[in-house]
Amino acid sequence: REQILRNGLKENFADVQVSVVECPDLTHDPFNFPVKGICGKPRIADVGGVPYLVPLVQKDKVYDLNTVAKQIELPGAFILGAGAGSSRILGVNAELIPVAQAESEQKPAVNASYTAQINPADGGCLLEKYSNKYSDCEFGLLANLYASQGQPGKVIEVKANGRTGRHNFVTCMRQIIEKCYGDKPVGIGGTFVIQKGKAKIHIMPPEFSACPINTDEEMNNWLHFFEMKAPLICQPVLISRDPGFDLRMEHTHCFSHHGEGGHYHNDSTPDCVQYLGYFLPAEVLFRIDRPKESHRVGRD
Ligand SMILES: *[C@@H]1O[C@H](CO)[C@@H](O)[C@H](O)[C@H]1NC(C)=O
Ligand SMILES: CC(=O)N[C@H]1CO[C@H](CO)[C@@H](O)[C@@H]1O
Ligand SMILES: [Zn+2]
Numbered sequence: 001r002e003q004i005l006r007n008g009l010k011e012n013f014a015d016v017q018v019s020v021v022e023c024p025d026l027t028h029d030p031f032n033f034p035v036k037g038i039c040g041k042p043r044i045a046d047v048g049g050v051p052y053l054v055p056l057v058q059k060d061k062v063y064d065l066n067t068v069a070k071q072i073e074l075p076g077a078f079i080l081g082a083g084a085g086s087s088r089i090l091g092v093n094a095e096l097i098p099v100a101q102a103e104s105e106q107k108p109a110v111n112a113s114y115t116a117q118i119n120p121a122d123g124g125c126l127l128e129k130y131s132n133k134y135s136d137c138e139f140g141l142l143a144n145l146y147a148s149q150g151q152p153g154k155v156i157e158v159k160a161n162g163r164t165g166r167h168n169f170v171t172c173m174r175q176i177i178e179k180c181y182g183d184k185p186v187g188i189g190g191t192f193v194i195q196k197g198k199a200k201i202h203i204m205p206p207e208f209s210a211c212p213i214n215t216d217e218e219m220n221n222w223l224h225f226f227e228m229k230a231p232l233i234c235q236p237v238l239i240s241r242d243p244g245f246d247l248r249m250e251h252t253h254c255f256s257h258h259g260e261g262g263h264y265h266n267d268s269t270p271d272c273v274q275y276l277g278y279f280l281p282a283e284v285l286f287r288i289d290r291p292k293e294s295h296r297v298g299r300d
Contacts, residue, residue: 005158008176012165013275016158023155023278030193030231030257033150034101034110035078040149044187044237044282045072046247048142050298051291053084054219055212057093057141062086063289065137066109068145069102072286076104078150080191080235082253082263083143084204085115089134092117092206095262096130096139097235097253101150109137116203116253116261118224125203125226127261144237144251146189146282155190155278163270169277170236170250170264178240185241187285192277194232194254197269201228201254201262219298227268228260236264236277245287246294265300 006018023037045068052061069077078101085094094117103109111131119126160169167175169192177186202223213219234254239247252264267273 002156004180005156005173005176008179009158009160009172012163012167012172013160014162014164016160019157020154021157023152026191030233031191032112033099034112035150037150037152038080038148038155038190038278038280039153040151041074042146042148042189042280042282043072043074043284043286044189044239045145045147045286045288046245047145047288049246049248049291049294050142051294052141054209054298055214057208059087061141062088063139063143065098065100065139066102068288069147071288072147074147074149075102076107077102077147079145079147080189081143081145081237082235082251083139083145084141086138086140089136089138090115093204093208095203095253096143097255097261098139098143098145099235100137102137111137114255114261118203118206120206125228125260125262127255127259144248146235146237148280155280158275158277158279160275161273163267163273168266169275170238170252174238174240174250181240183241185239185243185285187237187239187282188279189237189282190277190279192234192236192275194230194234194267195274195276196230197267197273198227198229199232199267200265201226202265203262214297216297226262228256228262232256232260234264239285246290247287248299
């Protein structure tokens with residue numbers, strides 16, 4: 001498995017190392033997660049979907065990480081991933097970077113999530129720790145989540161420096177896995193750091209679109225794009241194949257300790273970019289509140 005990833009990544013990156021290692025203690029910098037690792041009953045949840053955001057928003061679509069943890073049969077799960085903030089709590093539309101340990105019978109929730117929104121003062125990025133203002137675990141519209149017991153254990157470490165191909169880090173890994181496993185869907189989650197370079201990141205505007213958004217072009221005109229600088233701590237969820245559940249194939253949100261964060265598209269400095277990541281394949285996939293009517297817009 002390491003060999004397949006290594007060889008595949010070498011087609012897209014100049015310098016690649018893949019190994020199975022003991023997960024580093026993720027309570028340390030730069031992660032500062034509330035748990036030590038990403039191991040123990042790893043699973044993926046795809047909640048809601050882009051059809052609840054566009055063509056027109058369905059604001060009644062709100063969810064809770066604590067409820068999701070129970071739905072995926074892992075109360076107290078440590079959850080990482082990419083989603084939308086709850087506009088009913090935040091008062092605006094925003095990116096959510098979930099980093100949370102859901103509540104369990106023994107312990108209340110520890111919510112270390114971030115939100116990234118457009119700063120009304122200057123149109124830039126406003127990245128905030130969710131728990132600085134709010135004490136719930138709500139989110140809205142959609143989320144792609146990797147959940148585990150948050151334990152230490154063996155993980156796949158990937159180092160990839162200098163991008164030589166055109167695929168971003170996550171797409172590249174997803175395509176390698178798809179090629180290898182074919183029809184069998186394999187989902188992976190975890191965390192990676194863009195240690196050097198810059199990345200193309202979007203943040204949704206504070207207001208939902210009043211006009212229906214029907215194409216990727218309209219979507220890209222609506223989103224705000226930024227070039228953000230390393231170090232960026234990114235939480236990817238990727239699935240090699242959709243077995244017909246209308247899944248989002250990949251979704252990655254990042255935070256930082258310098259006020260930047262949002263939805264990852266690509267690095268914008270291929271020559272000097274450095275990625276370091278820790279990943280684990282999920283054992284189970286859950287599809288929660290799948291939209292009845294769907295489309296292919298806005299899945300990048
Ligand atoms: C990533 O950047 C390269 C240029 O370095 C570009 O060709 C490619 O389309 C980009 N990919 C994505 C997914 O944005
Ligand atoms: C309900 C809830 O999740 N509350 C917790 C969010 O996380 C902070 C710490 O990060 C706790 O202090 C809250 O109790
Ligand atoms: Zn996103």
